[in-house]
Amino acid sequence: MTSVSARGALTALCLLAIYTFPLWTPNLYLLHIATLVAAYWVLIAGLNLVVGYAGALSIGHVGLLSIGAYAFAILVGKYGFDPLATLIVSGTLGAGCGFILGLPSLRLPGFYFAMSTIALAMIVAEWSLALDGLTGGGTGLPVPGFNSPFNTPAGFYWLVAAIAGAVTWMTWNVARFMWGRALIAMRDSEVAAASVGVRIPRMKLIVFTFSGFTAGVAGGLFASLQSYITPETFVFELGLFFFVCIIVGGRGVILGPFLGTVVLTALPELVGPLAKLGSLFYGILLLLVVLVAPEGIGDFMRTAYERLQKRPAKKMPHPDPARLFAAIAKREAD
């Protein structure tokens, strides 16, 4: 069991590094990037259940992010709502819009569902441009920050990181209990899923609504971090970026998409030459992943890890009728 405790220790060390980051960060710019990663991750962690587990290809989550962001900017900026309470409003609005979009469209086969999410992103973009009385139109809106103690860069980082941690914990729970198996069954074999009684459209809708909630919350955090939003902030490429983070990270895992988010957000910002070549960088990375590790970084690491362990010596299965009988009979007595 040394490998389990080693993994536990490594996880604890990483968590410690993440949550003490403001104390040892070399500069505020890095802290800003880290906060951005955390805000993106709030959305991507929820989206991961939709894309990586349930296998529904949503590439328009930027629309839900935008809805949460504008709701936050308008309610806090114009009407003086409490920022923390408004996050819940943003999340609920995102969940509501996710539900309304998902109800008819989640029954569509993968590609057509992806199209409907693009449509959502486009509708929201046009809407935010057209309703200029509310959203400031093309000029945009200033977004206020949070109240003390979250009004400093470090305080805000801790707020976003805490929310990201809570969302990660929730998705991890969904993934490791029966729901996770049912979601992956939906993704990999609808026939197998239905044969054990999984209600596919209903479960997809629940997970999609949850991802709408996290997208809305992420929108509020993201808007506050940017301090000024315009329709240009929520370009379609951002929705594609969220999707790519999950694909690069790998489906059916949590750590992979997290690493994908960190790498894809931070690298272009931090490595000077890459900033100019942002799209090229994504393109090359995506191509590399699809060619070298089509199941994503997470799966690549898992496979490498499994290679280190040996398959038990090949041994023909020997059914044990007495034991099987006892198992079936015992359960029927329950």
Next chain:
Amino acid sequence: MALSIAAVTKTFGGLTALRNVSLSLEPGEIHGLIGPNGSGKTTLLNLLSGYYVPTEGAISIDGVSFTRSQVQDRPGVGIARTFQKPRILGTLTVLDNAMLGGWPETRATFMETALALARPRREERKIRAYALEILAGLGLGHLAHLRANVLDHAEQRLLEIARSLVMRPRFVLLDEPAGGLTGTEIEQLGAVLLTMRDAGMGVLLVEHHTDFVFKISSKVTTLHFGEIIAHGTPEEVRRHGEVIRVYLGGETT
């Protein structure tokens, strides 16, 4: 307690896949279903598991009809099935695949699961323990923590049976479970099916290995062009003139 199919007809456009078929599957028996390719065996399985809806006729257990209920509702009435080509989730472990059969009894909601409340934890423990027992009984215990895509064909077949057993069904429908197995593996499969029968399950066995079917079934039904041409004990069906003519050929004479 019997699963009964009463005067079922299924047509696809102008094609009649099943015509006026009736049979009943009792608990504690293995019922063999044989016939040439295209005779309607798999169509019958698909009607029983809800992929198709009969054009005419009714399907019921203990007189309670579920003729038109959906695939997802069949586990609830006690029906589980396996597939001609095993539907295994290759990225999950063997244990996870078997545990998937615990879904019908999972009551934990999404939010209860996300917050790791008592109910999902309790259900998880119970289903895991049961799946491990079933895997051990099927001789797959030593593979429980491997990814399912490294299993060989026979192991995958057994794993599908494991998943269906974890569903705690009253009736199990097996679609060519011996397909692609070696002689020894078929013998082991036979021992598993007999155990399921002895434990009180009704097993409907669709299979081309007729010797295997005759050996372990208590009743055998033969389909030909969507109609039942023979029904009875293995001995009766094996000697049935029309069955020999259209399906068995000279192999039993």
